[in-house]
Amino acid sequence: MSTITLFAVLCAGSWQPSEGLTWQNYELWKDRLALTAVERAYQTLPWEPGPKAAFEMARATNKPLLIWIADGDPLGATSTYGVRARVELWRDRGVASGFILLAMDLADLRLSSAGEEVAAQLPSGAKEGVLILDPMGKRLGFTPTLDPLALQSVLDEARTKPRAPSRPSTQLWPEPSAPKGLRLRVLVKDVQKPKTGTFWHERAYNLGWLVVPDAELDRIKSLIRGREGQSFSMSLRQRWASRDFLDRVRGKAQPFEENSVQKSDLSAKCTAENRYQFQGKFTSSESGAWSLDGANDVQERTRGMDITLLGQAVWDPKSSRWTKFEWVAVGTRWGGSPFNQRMKDEGVSEIGFLATLAE
Numbered sequence: 001m002s003t004i005t006l007f008a009v010l011c012a013g014s015w016q017p018s019e020g021l022t023w024q025n026y027e028l029w030k031d032r033l034a035l036t037a038v039e040r041a042y043q044t045l046p047w048e049p050g051p052k053a054a055f056e057m058a059r060a061t062n063k064p065l066l067i068w069i070a071d072g073d074p075l076g077a078t079s080t081y082g083v084r085a086r087v088e089l090w091r092d093r094g095v096a097s098g099f100i101l102l103a104m105d106l107a108d109l110r111l112s113s114a115g116e117e118v119a120a121q122l123p124s125g126a127k128e129g130v131l132i133l134d135p136m137g138k139r140l141g142f143t144p145t146l147d148p149l150a151l152q153s154v155l156d157e158a159r160t161k162p163r164a165p166s167r168p169s170t171q172l173w174p175e176p177s178a179p180k181g182l183r184l185r186v187l188v189k190d191v192q193k194p195k196t197g198t199f200w201h202e203r204a205y206n207l208g209w210l211v212v213p214d215a216e217l218d219r220i221k222s223l224i225r226g227r228e229g230q231s232f233s234m235s236l237r238q239r240w241a242s243r244d245f246l247d248r249v250r251g252k253a254q255p256f257e258e259n260s261v262q263k264s265d266l267s268a269k270c271t272a273e274n275r276y277q278f279q280g281k282f283t284s285s286e287s288g289a290w291s292l293d294g295a296n297d298v299q300e301r302t303r304g305m306d307i308t309l310l311g312q313a314v315w316d317p318k319s320s321r322w323t324k325f326e327w328v329a330v331g332t333r334w335g336g337s338p339f340n341q342r343m344k345d346e347g348v349s350e351i352g353f354l355a356t357l358a359e
Helices: 003-012 026-033 051-061 080-088 106-111 115-119 148-160 199-203 214-221 234-244
Strands: 065-070 100-105 129-133 139-143 182-190 205-212 261-272 275-290 299-316 321-334 349-357
Touching: 026 321, 026 349, 051 065, 051 100, 065 080, 065 106, 080 199, 080 205, 100 106, 106 115, 129 148, 139 148, 182 321, 205 234, 214 299, 234 261, 234 275, 275 321, 299 349
Parallel strands: 065 100
Antiparallel strands: 065 129, 129 139, 182 205, 182 349, 261 275, 275 299, 299 321, 321 349
C-alpha cells in the first residue's frame, strides 16, 4: 500500500468515496460537476472584458461603473472573498440595467494604465469589495462586505447620486493579450457537500484557466488511429500536477514544489478520424510546518491530491478549430494550505475538476 493510500485510510474516518471515474460514467460525472443555474447566476451578468471597454461604455451611456474587486480574478481563480461573493452577492439586484460591470483582480487593476487612479478611490487598506464610480472615475460608493443588504444599500445610494456629464477619454487602457494556445476554463468543486457547519462551504467552487500550447495540440493532431497513444510533454504534465491540480475550492492554494509530484501521467490517443481521448493520473503530496491562515497556528501538516483524468477532443479541419476539448478529473484531496479555508476539514474528501473550452 502506498504512503498516500495509507494516509487516506487513516484519515478518512466515516468518509466513503463515490463511484470512481470511468468511461462508462464519464458523462454522468460531467453533469455532476457542472454548475447549476444558481451557481451560474453571476455569469449571466454582462461583465465587460476589461477596464478600457468598461469605461468607454460607462461614458457612452452615462451609467455608473460597478467594479467587483478581489484578490485574484473574480471571474476565475479567486480568493475566499471572491468565492463567497459568487454565492452570496450576485442575485438579481438590477445591476445589469443600471450599471456597467467590471470584475478585476486588484493587482491587475493597479498594473493597467491609469489603474492606480482607480485603485486610489478605494478606502485605505481595502483590497476586496464592490466599488462604484461615476463615468469619470469619481467614487460613488464602496462596500467591502459580503452582506447582500449592505451591497443593496450601496447600489441604491449610487443610483441617486448626481453624475457629472461624461466626456471622451484620452486614456486608453490596454486589454490583456490573449495567451498562445488553446484556452480551457477549469471548474473545481467538492464532490460531496462538506459537513463543516458553514453555509457557504456547501456552495463553494472556484474557476481558473489552463492553456494547452500549440506544440502539444499539433502532437495530438498528428496521432493516427489504432496506434499507441502519445504522452504530453513532461513540462506540461509537471506544471498541471504542481500548479493546476490544487485544492482551490474555497480560495487560493499554495502550489506544490515540483519534487512533491509523485505521478504526472497524461497521454492522448486517436479513436476515430479527428477524434481523441485523454487519460491521466496525477499524485502530489508534501509535509512540512505551515499555518492554514498564513499567520497563526503553525504546525506540522500533510496535504496532497490524488487525481484520475479522462477527456476527449474533436478537431474540425474545415474550420481549423477544436469543436470540443474537455476533461473530467476526480479524486481525493487532504490537508490544507494557507488561505484555502480547510481549517475545519483537513481530512480526506473527494474533489472534482471539469475543463471545457473557454468562450
